[in-house]
């Protein structure tokens with residue numbers, strides 16, 4: 141799990157660069173609350189050896205902090221960390237047994253409990269850190285207003301790529317996420333198919349609507365770079381405990397998460413859909429695992445027999 | 447791109463530290479203990495009794511059933527008793543104890559090193575002779591070789607696959623045999639090709655043995671039917687189905703034998719033993735055994751008379767290192783830890799490996815973190831994590847439904863599991879249960 145933390149370093153650096161020293165405080169509280177919650181539950185409630193040194197709580201803490209805005213009160217971050225580990229992970233029996241991505245459980249709890257602070261987005265420091273909408277927030281009503289009316293408000297693709305836009309701490313810089321993701325693939329720690337099929341199906345889905353009505357819908361590249369798509373595809377959907385075991389199962393999972401993200405973004409009540417899309421697919425993992433099995437040796441012969 | 451099998455597999459460090467050690471005959475011990483069940487199938491029935499004089503190469507126990515193998519004395523001397531001895535798994539088996547006197551061979555056995563190339567026997571006679579010589583698969587499984595060459599009605603073979611892969615780390619017995627007895631081995635391959643009644647024989651060798659690939663490619667040029675296939679290194683390439691896939695591209699279906707796709711597979715050691723029996727009348731009474739380990743002072747490849755104790759082999763390789771935590775019969779992946787070093791070398795003993803203490807401790811078993819590593823390394827496309835779960839919960843039907851019996855016990859899953867879970871141990875239990883239940887169903 142420590143390798144995942146290493147892979148998150150570029151996104152860490154990007155978040156502090158773009159959102160300033162307060163980002164550091166949010167990250168620190170996120171990580172500490174997760175690690176302490178895990179240690180506390182293991183030591184005092186389960187009376188078991190403390191396993192925080194496996195690095196998994198650190199990853200949860202980082203990912204949780206990456207998924208929330210920089211302006212959030214720190215105590216809320218601590219509550220989110222407590223929920224992520226306490227309910228998202230330990231209540232299910234600890235590492236390996238949790239069906240949902242703990243960081244996303246924490247985030248979902250925070251979005252429903254602290255709705256306003258969780259959407260109080262700040263622009264990066266270069267824009268004086270003032271309150272501002274995220275790209276997805278800007279296009280939320282594009283279907284009625286038309287894309288051309290809001291075009292001037294949207295950031296350029298280059299800014300979206302490097303992360304010079306409003307949004308959650310760690311989700312804005314596609315470049316930083318990509319660096320970490322490539323590291324994980326090179327180390328053989330994640331299956332490249334997950335991010336590729338996730339983003340690919342999101343692009344395909346949004347691309348169809350854009351192709352039909354470009355004046356009402358943003359283009360697929362925008363959707364891939366905006367919001368939590370990159371962070372979700374590379375770091376949340378690839379979480380091994382909460383994704384399927386077989387290669388084909390992971391493809392189904394990734395495509396499902398990509399499509400759901402598209403559906404929520406275009407038709408849902410709120411602009412961001414990645415975390416709910418992944419949570420829904422998390423819930424389907426047992427079904428995917430029982431129906432989609434790995435390819436057997438001499439699979440062809442099995443079919444002949446049947 | 448050299449060939450290999452397409453799915454699963456691992457790359458353990460190959461640690462072939464005895465690769466340069468030439469095959470040397472091990473001194474004949476004062477006593478040998480020859481088990482009657484050294485093969486898969488029914489143990490042979492002893493035809494000697496205490497006090498009988500025997501010569502090396504003399505038949506001392508006969509096949510007892512269709513799948514069984516003859517046993518010959520590996521030494522000359524007097525039968526001391528017929529009594530129990532432990533096998534590498536610790537089970538008691540009957541064995542013939544012989545006190546060694548001199549080294550006299552039974553009549554008709556040609557112990558000279560003259561190469562005899564010309565094959566005079568026909569198919570049936572060869573298979574009969576292989577059976578008489580008590581020859582079994584020498585790669586470890588010890589399946590009676592003659593049985594493989596009795597092709598079931600309705601099936602035809604077209605390719606003989608010879609296993610020179612030796613994909614287990616540490617082991618070098620086959621490698622040395624290919625280098626030092628290439629001519630004899632090739633004649634053995636030719637004999638097996640005739641016995642199978644096919645035109646083509648492919649010898650598969652992994653790339654970590656370039657010298658053997660080169661030598662056998664050169665030498666096999668004079669045999670029209672034999673080719674050498676250089677294979678990309680990957681464990682478990684020596685497994686029958688994986689080797690056939692790598693060498694011929696064919697896939698043996700679940701629950702079927704190689705003959706289903708027109709193949710038979712034998713190991714290079716078996717080919718050599720076949721040469722010895724068919725050309726020189728020498729039954730299977732000795733074999734090459736790799737005796738090795740990181741702290742062993744003289745990692746060696748010995749030509750050992752069957753029935754010699756493990757302890758004698760270890761002594762000859764410089765003795766048991768002080769730091770030894772485990773002694774393994776076979777290689778580190780598929781071998782068995784042995785508790786008692788007085789047990790005898792059998793026909794299937796490919797190596798004796800001494801692992802230092804640090805490498806012998808089992809890691810602490812942690813929770814399954816659902817990383818999927820076991821699934822992606824399984825060469826058979828199984829779900830080891832799930833089979834383990836079913837086995838722990840006695841859910842034999844589910845384990846059967848998820849094809850537990852396809853598992854060939856390569857151990858890749860346990861090797862790859864970051865949580866140190868003993869996956870294969872549980873899958874073995876599941877396989878045993880499923881097979882018992884199938885037998886019970888069949889006998890109803």
Ligand code: SF4
Nearest residue numbers: 824853854856857859
């Ligand atoms: S399940 Fe069996 S065949 Fe598959 S990796 Fe494990 S031991 Fe090998």
Ligand code: SF4
Nearest residue numbers: 814815817818820863
């Ligand atoms: S390799 Fe081990 S930890 Fe990973 S899925 Fe398999 S059993 Fe679980």
